[in-house]
Amino acid sequence: MKKIIIVFIGLFFLVSCKSKQSVLESAANESLAAAKIISGHYENEKNFSTLNIRANAKYKDDKQSHSVTADIRIKKDEIIWINVKLLGFPVAKALITPEKVSYYEKINNTYFEGDFSLLSNWLGTELDFNKVQNLLTGNAIDDLTKEKYIAKIEKELYQLTEKKKSNTSKVFSFEGGNFLLKKETIFQEQENRKLEIYYPSHKKQNNVFLPNEINIKAHQKETVFIDLEYKNIIFNENLSYPFSIPSSYDQINVN
Numbered sequence: 001m002k003k004i005i006i007v008f009i010g011l012f013f014l015v016s017c018k019s020k021q022s023v024l025e026s027a028a029n030e031s032l033a034a035a036k037i038i039s040g041h042y043e044n045e046k047n048f049s050t051l052n053i054r055a056n057a058k059y060k061d062d063k064q065s066h067s068v069t070a071d072i073r074i075k076k077d078e079i080i081w082i083n084v085k086l087l088g089f090p091v092a093k094a095l096i097t098p099e100k101v102s103y104y105e106k107i108n109n110t111y112f113e114g115d116f117s118l119l120s121n122w123l124g125t126e127l128d129f130n131k132v133q134n135l136l137t138g139n140a141i142d143d144l145t146k147e148k149y150i151a152k153i154e155k156e157l158y159q160l161t162e163k164k165k166s167n168t169s170k171v172f173s174f175e176g177g178n179f180l181l182k183k184e185t186i187f188q189e190q191e192n193r194k195l196e197i198y199y200p201s202h203k204k205q206n207n208v209f210l211p212n213e214i215n216i217k218a219h220q221k222e223t224v225f226i227d228l229e230y231k232n233i234i235f236n237e238n239l240s241y242p243f244s245i246p247s248s249y250d251q252i253n254v255n
Contacts, residue, residue, distance in 0.1 A: 022201040022212055026177035027156035034151040037158045038144045040179030044209045046137050049236050050075050056229040062222050070228075072136070073239045080132060081241040095243040098129040104245045111249045125168070125186045125195055138199055138211040140172050140181055157182055167191075180209055194219045206235045 053072040059065060068091070073081040080096040094103035101119060104111035120127045131141045149160040149172075157173040167190050173183040180202050186195045194217075201212040210233065218224045 023180070023204050023209065024177065025175040025180065025202070028153045028158045028174075028176035029156075031153065032151060032158060034149040034160055037151055037160060037174060037179060038149070041140065041144065041174060041181065044178060044180065046076070046139070046208055048076060048206070048208060050239050051137075052234040052237050052239055053230055054232045056231060058225075058227045060225045073241060074133065074136065075239065075241070077130075077133070079241050080129075080136070081239075081243065093243060095241065096129060096132060102243065102245070104249055109246070109249045110252045111245045112252055113245070114253075125188070125193070135197070135214075138181055138202065138209065138214075141184055141186070141197070142170065144172065178209065192220070205233060208235070 051072070051074040053074075055070045055072055057068050057070060059068070066086075069085045069088075071081075071083040073079070078097065080094075082092075082094040082096075083090060084092040084094075091107055092103060092105040094101070096102075096119075100114060101116055102111070102113045116127045116129075116132075119132065125141075130143075133139075134141050144160070148163040150163055152159050152161075154173065157175060158179070160172045160174075162170045167188055169185075169187045169189070171183075171185045172181065174180060175182055181199050183199065184197050187193070196217045198215040199211045199213060200215065202209050203212050204210075210230075212230070214228065216224075216226050218226075
């Protein structure tokens with residue numbers, strides 16, 4: 001169970017929801033330069049000070065499957081706070097800031113405090129605070145303005161493939177109406193790591209586009225599937241982020 005709780009903390013950035021508020025999306029039907037696609041994507045500004053999210057999540061690997069619920073609170077660019085519950089009982093809490101990742105879980109009375117290696121190891125790609133926040137809010141995980149990309153239309157989506165040749169290949173796909181992110185793939189061939197993140201639908205609330213759904217498939221030594229459903233989102237509340245590791249808990253290292 002400890003591994004499942006860590007995975008839920010580390011992979012809590014994906015959504016699965018059949019919403020009636022889905023934004024009408026359009027197929028890509030004309031060739032565009034990569035710069036125009038990137039510019040269109042970033043025109044969807046995330047104008048909020050805080051988000052308060054209630055969510056359901058499902059986890060499945062080669063051996064087991066579980067469901068949890070969670071409260072997720074985001075103070076833009078500063079704090080991501082997650083409170084995980086199993087069968088209605090609190091089982092884990094995480095606090096993520098630009099400086100570090102902290103979490104504790106009640107089943108085994110353990111905690112972790114350290115850098116982003118915890119999340120990076122589970123997702124199979126290097127992460128920082130901005131990348132985690134991007135995952136939660138539906139932006140491309142990377143800053144697309146910092147690299148060069150090849151653009152084409154693939155399966156009625158605009159697809160950007162990173163030009164730079166390296167061990168890590170990255171592909172980003174967008175719909176044609178508002179250049180909303182539909183899929184991103186990060187593949188590390190030498191390590192046999194592959195991360196696929198899908199955003200099947202989006203909604204617009206408070207003039208902000210957010211994912212309705214994200215499905216994730218992370219493959220390293222085994223394949224993990226996680227779906228998270230956003231049940232309710234409230235904007236710009238004055239939120240608290242209570243977090244205190246019990247003194248009796250044992251610190252763990254995550255390899």
